[in-house]
Amino acid sequence: MDPSAFELKVEVLFKGFRLEAPPTPSIDEPGAATIDAVSRKGGAGPAGGMFVVYEDKFQANVPIQDQMTRGSDLVINAVPTSGSFDVFKQHGGGKLDTYKTFWKVPPPSFYDELYLPKDRLGIWDGIPFRKIALVHGTDCVATTINQSCKYWRCGTQCDFCAIEESMRDGSTMPLKDPAALVAFTEKARAEKRVKHFTLTSGTQDGPDGGALEYVPFVEALKGNFKYPVHVQVAPVSKTEYLDKLYYAGVDNVGIHLETFPEANRRMHTPGKSEIPLKAFEKNWDYAVSLFGENQVESYLLVGLGETFLEFKGAVDLLVDHGVIPFVVPARPIKNTSFEKNKLGGHEELVQRYVHAAKRLHEQGLKPEKALAGCVRCGACSAIQEAARVVQQYP
Numbered sequence: 001m002d003p004s005a006f007e008l009k010v011e012v013l014f015k016g017f018r019l020e021a022p023p024t025p026s027i028d029e030p031g032a033a034t035i036d037a038v039s040r041k042g043g044a045g046p047a048g049g050m051f052v053v054y055e056d057k058f059q060a061n062v063p064i065q066d067q068m069t070r071g072s073d074l075v076i077n078a079v080p081t082s083g084s085f086d087v088f089k090q091h092g093g094g095k096l097d098t099y100k101t102f103w104k105v106p107p108p109s110f111y112d113e114l115y116l117p118k119d120r121l122g123i124w125d126g127i128p129f130r131k132i133a134l135v136h137g138t139d140c141v142a143t144t145i146n147q148s149c150k151y152w153r154c155g156t157q158c159d160f161c162a163i164e165e166s167m168r169d170g171s172t173m174p175l176k177d178p179a180a181l182v183a184f185t186e187k188a189r190a191e192k193r194v195k196h197f198t199l200t201s202g203t204q205d206g207p208d209g210g211a212l213e214y215v216p217f218v219e220a221l222k223g224n225f226k227y228p229v230h231v232q233v234a235p236v237s238k239t240e241y242l243d244k245l246y247y248a249g250v251d252n253v254g255i256h257l258e259t260f261p262e263a264n265r266r267m268h269t270p271g272k273s274e275i276p277l278k279a280f281e282k283n284w285d286y287a288v289s290l291f292g293e294n295q296v297e298s299y300l301l302v303g304l305g306e307t308f309l310e311f312k313g314a315v316d317l318l319v320d321h322g323v324i325p326f327v328v329p330a331r332p333i334k335n336t337s338f339e340k341n342k343l344g345g346h347e348e349l350v351q352r353y354v355h356a357a358k359r360l361h362e363q364g365l366k367p368e369k370a371l372a373g374c375v376r377c378g379a380c381s382a383i384q385e386a387a388r389v390v391q392q393y394p
């Protein structure tokens with residue numbers, strides 16, 4: 001891995017691309033779109049980005065919403081829909097120099113087609129495929145199977161999360177359907193846009209936290225395709241729920257701590273922080289014994305006010321349990337209360353990635369061996385690139 005490509009990925013993930021002038025698609029930029037047309041406004045995980053590829057080096061989910069890119073010196077003059085485009089660097093006095101050329105990952109062609117359930121042909125309006133799932137990056141079919149979250153109901157949701165926003169704006173279905181996801185995947189396969197799955201969900205009431213809701217989806221996918229599946233769960237109260245996911249066919253699992261230490265958990269994830277750390281540790285250990293080495297990950301957000309020392313503590317905690325820290329810069333997503341990433345600059349983020357990658361290397365963990373999910377996709381994090389640099393230059 002070229003170290004400068006790793007640093008470039010960290011830079012674009014942290015700064016985002018700032019739109020210098022509003023696009024005027026019909027007048028001077030025939031290939032241009034609006035920010036909302038290419039980035040999802042809400043939903044689980046890092047929303048508000050656009051998928052790009054840099055040479056043959058990496059793919060990235062680059063922030064483009066206004067509130068994420070204020071102050072960014074990386075500038076685009078139109079939002080691309082597909083193909084290559086230039087990013088400019090802005091210097092003092094406003095002077096722009098061409099910086100790098102990226103390639104915009106195009107959306108699949110079938111997003112606006114309608115899905116009609118076979119048993120209800122003629123009595124139903126049909127659902128646009130884009131409301132069933134999305135292709136993240138080049139080849140990850142991703143969906144939120146249950147868009148509601150118990151913490152939103154009592155106002156204790158994580159302050160960086162927009163999972164329920166996409167229900168409010170009508171851009172998705174509140175509950176997904178396994179047969180519809182199979183139909184979406186058949187379409188994606190025809191366009192060579194699927195190699196693995198990421199399934200996520202809000203946290204639900206009950207001892208399984210919603211984990212068992214994945215089972216019919218995983219069984220449907222595994223019954224029709226050979227692609228590996230990743231699911232994301234809150235710590236469960238009985239390990240038998242993880243067994244059920246394993247026997248349904250799940251290959252890789254995310255059990256997300258989100259942030260650390262406890263004071264940060266309480267501040268940024270008030271509802272989820274009621275789950276004791278011990279429950280995470282028990283779930284991680286059991287999941288590693290079940291799904292295997294390199295198949296358990298945890299999102300670890302950076303820029304929520306944690307010090308470098310606290311970040312190191314979080315990485316130690318995860319790596320010591322055999323969990324891959326999926327290090328992601330926190331973004332201020334619209335309509336959430338998290339307003340600004342608190343890191344001083346992308347150089348600090350580079351240091352954090354290098355530290356996490358060194359600890360992974362010491363522990364013999366390899367993100368590139370993840371079979372499915374966010375670690376395999378890697379668009380939202382530079383942990384894979386950092387790991388490759390550290391493996392090459394230990």
Ligand code: SF4
Nearest residue numbers: 045136374377379380
């Ligand atoms: S890493 Fe990939 S699969 Fe995961 S949320 Fe980001 S884009 Fe989606």
